[in-house]
Amino acid sequence: MLAVERQRTPGGVERAIATLTEMAARVGQAAGVEFSVVGVGFGGPVDLASGRIRRSHQTSGWEDIPLGEMLAERLGLVSHLANDANAGGLAEALFGAAGRASSLLYVNVGTGIGGAIVVDGRIHVGATSTAGEIGHCIVLPDGPECTCGKRGCLEALSAGAALARRAKELLAESEEPASSLRARCVDDLTGREVGHAAAQGDALALRVVDEAARFLGMGIANAVNLLDPEVVVLGGGVPEMGDVFLRPVRRSFQEHVMPSAACTPVVPAELGYDAGVIGAAAVALTEQGARSEP
């Protein structure tokens, strides 16, 4: 990477696009390059073929926005859009944890859970551009309610927000087991704090992390039974707690997957927070390449 600039997305589509345009100019100058194509990783469903945003997962006002077209107009450049989890998956496939694998399942476990399927160096986007949504696969019928309105989605059981919710439930339920988390006001407890406590051996946090990891391993096993990828890459903030999470994920994966696929490696992502921007650039390059082929 030659130059990086980070900013919070400002409210409103127009202001966001103005900010992006300014950032692109500054980053180009800092890197001393002229851009020939632009890639965008967006936190929500995107129609890759038309470059339209369907909606944002984070904020309102982004319903059916032709962001690709708008950026092309402002920047005078062709732009390619992808969902941020898809972009992250492509980055890990091409430059990160997937090594030389020709197919990968990428699972991003942060506040929510997103995913991507990459085959032969390209994102499998699917018929409606929403492929890879492992987070909304149901792993526990009638389980806890998900942000999507359904019950028992993987996201509702294994994402960062689910770690926090489950820890609060267990803290309220009984005086057992002991936990360092009892000493604090738990209303604003985060998944990250639960992860830290688990890594330090906190019994209650370990129970929460084990449960979440068990469902994640099962969800990954189901996806591997279907897709049979060469490698599974786990990105996002939650797997960053390390072995205390990865070990039970792998155990559950091997317990629940078909024996023929039990050796499929489940590895942590390598590109961290940069996966999104590297992936956005990779989307631009691979899509540009694919579309300029005869």
Next chain:
Amino acid sequence: MLAVERQRTPGGVERAIATLTEMAARVGQAAGVEFSVVGVGFGGPVDLASGRIRRSHQTSGWEDIPLGEMLAERLGLVSHLANDANAGGLAEALFGAAGRASSLLYVNVGTGIGGAIVVDGRIHVGATSTAGEIGHCIVLPDGPECTCGKRGCLEALSAGAALARRAKELLAESEEPASSLRARCVDDLTGREVGHAAAQGDALALRVVDEAARFLGMGIANAVNLLDPEVVVLGGGVPEMGDVFLRPVRRSFQEHVMPSAACTPVVPAELGYDAGVIGAAAVALTEQGARSEP
């Protein structure tokens, strides 16, 4: 199809191959053609690239058999092998229910449950040649035991054998609800009989079919969230009971899938029992074509 011959697979690999060789000669003669390539759909996991059988789902003695090579030797022809559900899915994609769709998820619900993913006219076989195994995705943690040894697999809840098992359970459990099935000795009850009773309005059979359809719809929703295919095709004996099964499958699918994919059609297969042989031929033609490309 120019000529067809059906036989039960004889016991033992050698006898089976001898029978296949004789059948091929007779069928070629009946059709008045000389074959240039052979396709095989096999009831078990197959390594498509090497033409080796991993094992049979139905009978022993088929562990790691180089069937492709053996047939090539006997017939003097290149042969291509695929799992039977994969072959059926390819047949429906190219000549059956998928119409002009470029991607499909095929789910075969018979005694067990198999599946296939077809993208751009080719089977997605996966890294270990086992992609498409939707039947062993877990939809009910700690649910009933499956033939594979795990618990709560879709196959253990929605396949023909599961219909029979669940009907027997309900018959043994209580005198309610009323059922025509109570009049017979239920030890050898089949899924087909449960389906017939449901189609005739039998209350107990309807409850069994509804439960199975509900899990199948959820399993398909999970797969569609991941793969986002253009169409889902339901083959095998169980969906042949018609709307009494298809209607609750579709209802459950729409309830459990992401809203953006809720319009994905779930349609019955069109090729029936012939899907396997048509698909085997299609595998031979598509693989032969792909491998002779520069």
